[in-house]
Amino acid sequence: MPKVKVDGVEIEVPAGATVLQAAELAGKEIPRFCYHERLSIAGNCRMCLVEVKPGPPKPQASCALPATEGQEIRTDSEMVKKAREGVMEFLLINHPLDCPICDQGGECDLQDQSVAYGRGGSRYHEHKRAVTEKYMGPLIKTTMTRCIHCTRCVRFSEEIAGVDEIGALYRGETMQITTYLEKAAHHEMSANVIDLCPVGALTSRPYAFEARPWELKKTLSIDVSDATGANIRIDARGREVLRALPRNNDDVNEEWLSDKARFQVDGLTKRRLDKPFLRRDGKLVQATWNEAFAALSTLNPGASIAAVAGDMVDCETMFAAKALVGALGSSLLEGRQTGMDYDTSSLAAVNFNTTFNDIETADAILIVGSMVRWEAPTVNVRLRKAVKRGAKVFLIGPEWETTFGGEFLGEDLSLIGNLPGHVADTLSGAKRPAVILGGAALGRGGLEAGLALAGQLNLVRTLEDGTAWNGFNVLHMAASRMGGLMLGYAQKGGIADLAAAKPKVLISLGADEVDYTKFADSMIVYIGHHGDKAAHAADVILPASAYTEKAGTYVNTEGRVQFADKAVFAPGDAREDWTILRALADAFGVSVGFDSFDQLRAAMVASVPALGVEGLADYGAALPAGGGSASGAIAYPIKDFYMTNPIARASATMQRCSAELLHGEEFAEAAE
Amino acid sequence: MADRYIEPDTPELRARWGNFAWTEANAAKAKDIVARYPEGRQRSAVMPLLDLAQRQVGAEENTQGWLPIPVMEYIAEYLAMPVIRVVEVASFYTMYNIAPIGRFHVQVCGTTPCMLRGSDDLLATCKSRGMKKGHISADGLWSFTEVECMGNCASAPMVQINDDNYEDLTSDRLNAVLDALARGETPKAGTQDPARHTVEPVGEPTNLVAMMTENHDYRSEW
Numbered sequence: 001m002p003k004v005k006v007d008g009v010e011i012e013v014p015a016g017a018t019v020l021q022a023a024e025l026a027g028k029e030i031p032r033f034c035y036h037e038r039l040s041i042a043g044n045c046r047m048c049l050v051e052v053k054p055g056p057p058k059p060q061a062s063c064a065l066p067a068t069e070g071q072e073i074r075t076d077s078e079m080v081k082k083a084r085e086g087v088m089e090f091l092l093i094n095h096p097l098d099c100p101i102c103d104q105g106g107e108c109d110l111q112d113q114s115v116a117y118g119r120g121g122s123r124y125h126e127h128k129r130a131v132t133e134k135y136m137g138p139l140i141k142t143t144m145t146r147c148i149h150c151t152r153c154v155r156f157s158e159e160i161a162g163v164d165e166i167g168a169l170y171r172g173e174t175m176q177i178t179t180y181l182e183k184a185a186h187h188e189m190s191a192n193v194i195d196l197c198p199v200g201a202l203t204s205r206p207y208a209f210e211a212r213p214w215e216l217k218k219t220l221s222i223d224v225s226d227a228t229g230a231n232i233r234i235d236a237r238g239r240e241v242l243r244a245l246p247r248n249n250d251d252v253n254e255e256w257l258s259d260k261a262r263f264q265v266d267g268l269t270k271r272r273l274d275k276p277f278l279r280r281d282g283k284l285v286q287a288t289w290n291e292a293f294a295a296l297s298t299l300n301p302g303a304s305i306a307a308v309a310g311d312m313v314d315c316e317t318m319f320a321a322k323a324l325v326g327a328l329g330s331s332l333l334e335g336r337q338t339g340m341d342y343d344t345s346s347l348a349a350v351n352f353n354t355t356f357n358d359i360e361t362a363d364a365i366l367i368v369g370s371m372v373r374w375e376a377p378t379v380n381v382r383l384r385k386a387v388k389r390g391a392k393v394f395l396i397g398p399e400w401e402t403t404f405g406g407e408f409l410g411e412d413l414s415l416i417g418n419l420p421g422h423v424a425d426t427l428s429g430a431k432r433p434a435v436i437l438g439g440a441a442l443g444r445g446g447l448e449a450g451l452a453l454a455g456q457l458n459l460v461r462t463l464e465d466g467t468a469w470n471g472f473n474v475l476h477m478a479a480s481r482m483g484g485l486m487l488g489y490a491q492k493g494g495i496a497d498l499a500a501a502k503p504k505v506l507i508s509l510g511a512d513e514v515d516y517t518k519f520a521d522s523m524i525v526y527i528g529h530h531g532d533k534a535a536h537a538a539d540v541i542l543p544a545s546a547y548t549e550k551a552g553t554y555v556n557t558e559g560r561v562q563f564a565d566k567a568v569f570a571p572g573d574a575r576e577d578w579t580i581l582r583a584l585a586d587a588f589g590v591s592v593g594f595d596s597f598d599q600l601r602a603a604m605v606a607s608v609p610a611l612g613v614e615g616l617a618d619y620g621a622a623l624p625a626g627g628g629s630a631s632g633a634i635a636y637p638i639k640d641f642y643m644t645n646p647i648a649r650a651s652a653t654m655q656r657c658s659a660e661l662l663h664g665e666e667f668a669e670a671a672e
Numbered sequence: 673m674a675d676r677y678i679e680p681d682t683p684e685l686r687a688r689w690g691n692f693a694w695t696e697a698n699a700a701k702a703k704d705i706v707a708r709y710p711e712g713r714q715r716s717a718v719m720p721l722l723d724l725a726q727r728q729v730g731a732e733e734n735t736q737g738w739l740p741i742p743v744m745e746y747i748a749e750y751l752a753m754p755v756i757r758v759v760e761v762a763s764f765y766t767m768y769n770i771a772p773i774g775r776f777h778v779q780v781c782g783t784t785p786c787m788l789r790g791s792d793d794l795l796a797t798c799k800s801r802g803m804k805k806g807h808i809s810a811d812g813l814w815s816f817t818e819v820e821c822m823g824n825c826a827s828a829p830m831v832q833i834n835d836d837n838y839e840d841l842t843s844d845r846l847n848a849v850l851d852a853l854a855r856g857e858t859p860k861a862g863t864q865d866p867a868r869h870t871v872e873p874v875g876e877p878t879n880l881v882a883m884m885t886e887n888h889d890y891r892s893e894w
Contacts, residue, residue: 164754169763170676180756181681181741 002069007076019062019073020048028075031084031113033091033198034150035063038254040159045091045150047113049083050075059083081117088118091148094129094173095199102146104200106213110148131176136166137184138656139191139259141208147177147201153193160256162384162403163187177201184661187403188377188641191259195245206263206653207243211235216242219567222554223253223261224312224479224547225645228356228376229556230257234265234548234567241265241548241568251357252560258377259657260641260648267651268546271531274572277541284541289573289583292540297587299505299523306332306503309489310510310528311478312645314552314564315611317527317544317577318480318487319604320592321509324581327590332503334495335484337513338637340439341494342447344485348619349451349626350442351482352558353470354434355616360385362471364430366423368396368416368450369634370438373403374641375477376557380404392430394423397440397634413441413630416449427457434471435459442474444632451626460621470621476557477637477644479547483555486608486617507584508534509577510544512646527580529570530646542584543574546647550576551597553604559617561610675806678763679771681741689729689742698728702750715753718761722747722768736777736815736834738769766819774808774815776853779832782818785825793843794829801850813854826871827863836861840868 003012004019006026013022018041020030033045043064050062051074059079067073074080092114099105131144149168154177157166165179165186179185185193194204216235223230223244230253232244244265246257276292277284287295305328307321322333344350354362360382372380384404387393393406396415409415409423419427427433435457437450451472454460459471476482484490491497498506499518506519510528516537526538529546549570555561570576578600585592594600605612642658643649679685694702702721709716722739725747730737739762748755762768769777778798782791795818802809803816824830827839831846838849838861845864852859863870873879882888 164756167756167760169678169760171764174676180754180759 002067002071004067004069004071004073006073013067017067019050019052019060019065019067019071022067022071023050023062023073023075030062030075031117032063033109033113033148034152036152036155036196038160039152039155039196042151042155045148046087047084047091047117049080049087051077051079084117085119088114089123092118092122093124094145095148096128096145098146102143102200103141103203103208104146104197108200109198129173134176134178135182135184136179136202137186137190138653138660139205139263140185140194141203141205142201143203144176144178144201146199148199149175149177150198151177152196152198153177153202156193156196157185157187157190160192160381160384161187161189166193186661188258188260188373189256189381191262192246192256195255204243204263206266210242211237217567219548219565220247221548221567222479222552222562222564223257224554225258225261225264225648226376227476227479227481227557228252228378229479229554229558229560229562230261230378231562232257232261236548236568239568239571241268251355252556252558252562253378254381256378256381260644260654263653263657264645264648264651265548266653267530267647267649268548269571270652271646271650272571272574273529273531273535273541273543274570274574275543276573277535277538279539284535284538292542293583293587296525296540296584297589299588301328301503301505301523301588303329304501304504305330305507306334306498306501306505306522307489307507307509308337308495308498308511308514309333309335309480309484310337310508310512310534311480312547312647313480313484313509313577314547314550314554315480315483315487316552316597316600316604317509317550317581318484318489319607320578320581320594320600321507321527322487322489323592323594323603324585324588324590325507327585327592328588330503331488332491332498332501333487333489334491334498335478335480335489336494337511339494339496339515340443341492341496342442343624344490346619346622346624347482347485347559347617348470348621349447349472349624350474350476350485351619352436352473352475352556353619353621354473355558356382358469359383359434359436359473360389362386362430362432362434363389363391364427364433365391365393365436366396366419366427366434366453367393367406367436368438369413369441369446369636370397370436370475371400371636371638372436372438372475373400374636374638375438376475379475392426394419394426397438397636400636411633413444413446413449413632413634416441416446416453417629419453432463432469432471433457433459434473436473436475438475438636439477440634440636441630445628445630447474448626448628449630451623452628453626454623455625460623468621470623472623474557479554479556482557482559482617483553483611486555486611487604507581508538510534510646525584527577528646529574530650532646532649542580543570543572544577544580545570545574549574550578553601553611555611555617559619561612561614561617563614676763676766676770678759679738679740685740686742689740692725692729692740692743692746694724695728698724706751715751715757718747718751718753718758719765721750722758722762726768735775735812736769736773738771738773772808775813776833776850777815777817778803778850779817779819779822781820781822781824781828781830781832783821785821786829789828790842791829794831794841794846797843797846801847814850824871827865827868839863839871840865 032048034042048062049059053072134142219234221234223232231247231249278287387404454472506522508526512532512534525540527542527544548567551566610617642654648654705720706717726737748758830839840863
């Protein structure tokens with residue numbers, strides 16, 4: 001642990017820290033463009049120059065200089081000030097003065113730092129360089145004249161995303177950042193380069209010229225497009241959500257966000273259910289809330305009622321529905337819309353126990369039936385990190401293009417119980433082995449076979465350093481899944497049990513993937529926000545709120561309880577889901593025991609205490625023994641990454657991505 | 673040096689170069705080159721392989737050779753590396769031609785020592801023979817670039833043509849070299865001054881003359 005002096009104050013810094021990190025630890029701000037905590041060090045912007053003794057009598061790039069014992073670092077000397085001014089002046093030589101028409105304005109590193117560290121004016125009178133725009137796909141808008149060649153985007157796509165698409169062509173003054181042949185960036189995390197870009201060279205295409213950052217109301221929220229529970233910030237102006245940005249959370253999404261989570265928000269204003277509808281003579285007609293509840297109050301379902309939860313609902317909504325169904329004397333609740341019926345008696349057996357953070361440290365990973373890139377893009381980033389640290393990865397399932405190598409063993413579930421010799425050897429010889437079961441591997445005995453393998457490999461163990469290791473993981477795809485399971489949204493036979501019970505009323509909480517033909521005799525009450533698949537099958541539509549329009553609790557696939565705030569109001573007559581369920585209780589003449597959101601949340605926490613505490617819920621480490629054998633070919637449930645939920649399906653941006661990035665390519669090949 | 677851009681990827685280019693593959697001799701050479709690098713570092717071979725590919729393209733179309741996009745893709749596939757990384761290398765180093773080139777690539781040095789020794793005449797000579805920056809002459813023989821110092825200042829002015837340097841040039845001597853090349857001959861590389869062997873001093877030595885005859889110790893004279 002070297003001791004260094006920063007501006008005369010001695011501090012101790014961790015071994016291996018850079019001078020820049022040492023200065024940060026001492027509370028000194030070091031301006032930088034190319035340096036980024038999560039990327040490799042490039043040292044090419046030179047903005048982080050400081051004075052370091054001992055050393056050559058000139059400013060040094062602090063990001064690339066290791067801190068060593070006895071160093072004297074000055075960040076406030078005349079030399080440093082002049083150096084920063086000089087670097088800034090050079091950076092601005094070719095940077096256009098187009099801040100008024102630049103989307104980065106107001107949240108631009110170059111703008112901020114030139115105000116803080118630059119000279120007052122420019123001495124440059126020659127022509128500025130101009131660079132043609134590059135095409136980087138439907139999500140990233142480029143204005144390459146603004147590029148200052150920090151290469152953050154190049155390093156991101158190479159190191160984090162694992163898809164080498166962006167590069168720096170030519171040299172010197174003619175250097176240009178581009179994708180190969182200006183093809184669209186082709187991966188699920190591509191838009192993160194927009195956040196990384198310290199200037200306005202790469203900006204968001206869907207958000208282009210929409211708003212200035214200071215106009216936006218920022219609300220902390222949780223993403224619901226997959227089960228990873230990425231932490232996001234919702235930026236809204238008035239009643240419209242304009243964009244979603246990732247928030248830093250080292251335990252969950254680090255600071256990345258999948259393209260879908262980021263850009264599906266424009267779907268929040270399209271195809272919205274903003275009025276109640278009633279089916280009359282086979283047709284859905286608009287109604288008022290009073291008419292809707294009047295119609296519902298005549299149903300008298302008694303205990304013949306069931307609720308099915310969609311993939312994006314929050315725990316409060318599910319609890320409110322559970323309370324309603326329970327008050328009527330029924331316990332028919334299900335969240336696994338597509339008919340999965342795996343055993344949920346132990347939540348540890350259906351949880352991502354290793355946690356996202358620790359999966360990075362696994363040294364042998366077996367992935368069964370999960371196309372991680374599409375099902376959980378931010379977890380895919382973690383797997384790539386694990387492989388970079390030396391982990392061996394084996395996959396069972398149809399081949400997909402991984403960003404981390406790995407060996408595909410075959411497509412059949414029976415391989416779980418019959419691993420090839422070298423795979424079994426690697427897994428049993430590993431110190432930190434992990435098994436990840438995806439949604440496609442849970443059915444047909446897959447979960448039980450996986451648990452048997454977990455027992456066989458002794459996945460739950462105490463490591464040499466005394467910490468506990470649980471290498472058994474299930475990677476879900478629905479944001480509501482773990483919360484739903486904690487609230488009891490699971491029947492022994494899955495949704496088939498609900499269909500078999502032939503309930504008089506089926507409450508659908510935004511459940512768009514259910515096969516409603518099996519509920520032909522039921523009155524389907526759809527409480528959701530988009531006119532998607534379920535709305536077509538519904539008999540009564542009660543317009544509700546999307547995830548940005550209500551506060552809620554979400555539990556991600558690790559069992560991490562997280563709270564989201566309400567960013568905007570729901571459009572038209574739509575209401576928050578819990579209020580609809582509360583009113584429904586009145587219509588059905590029962591009491592659910594809450595009249596406000598706080599009461600609802602209190603009741604929920606009283607019922608499931610873990611939902612009241614932010615952080616990992618404790619499901620215990622003990623796994624059921626499992627057993628039996630699984631068989632059947634694996635087929636991944638996600639056919640189109642950009643179209644997995646009603647919001648994304650309504651989003652013009654996601655439709656464009658799907659058509660261009662996924663289908664466009666196939667069309668082109670067919671045309672040839 | 674500037675204004676160097678990759679030849680656009682067109683269907684015609686694909687048709688011409690899409691099925692580029694090593695010739696038998698070059699396949700063996702490429703294998704040798706890759707074997708020079710340690711296991712797992714095969715990507716390091718990208719530079720010699722690009723050069724080899726450029727020469728093969730040159731041999732095929734009887735030019736100095738250049739690197740069409742499909743050829744770069746072939747190298748990327750050969751080394752199992754992303755194409756963009758190959759293109760980065762090829763576009764960075766100016767000895768890789770990334771656009772079509774003539775039979776002879778005449779690179780005239782115009783940096784200070786050569787300029788003082790008359791490189792302006794050489795540029796004029798080239799111009800009078802129809803060479804123009806970034807263009808191939810009508811007969812397909814000449815491509816022309818003005819370059820910065822090539823490190824032959826002791827025998828300035830100089831011109832680099834494909835793999836050889838021609839030094840101590842005058843307008844006439846350059847014309848002679850170019851004529852010889854055009855006739856398909858191989859003029860002697862290096863100095864074109866008949867009185868000079870390599871870059872030894874012109875006339876009598878003026879420095880360290882005492883060393884000419886014996887191992888003279890100058891230290892006492894410092």
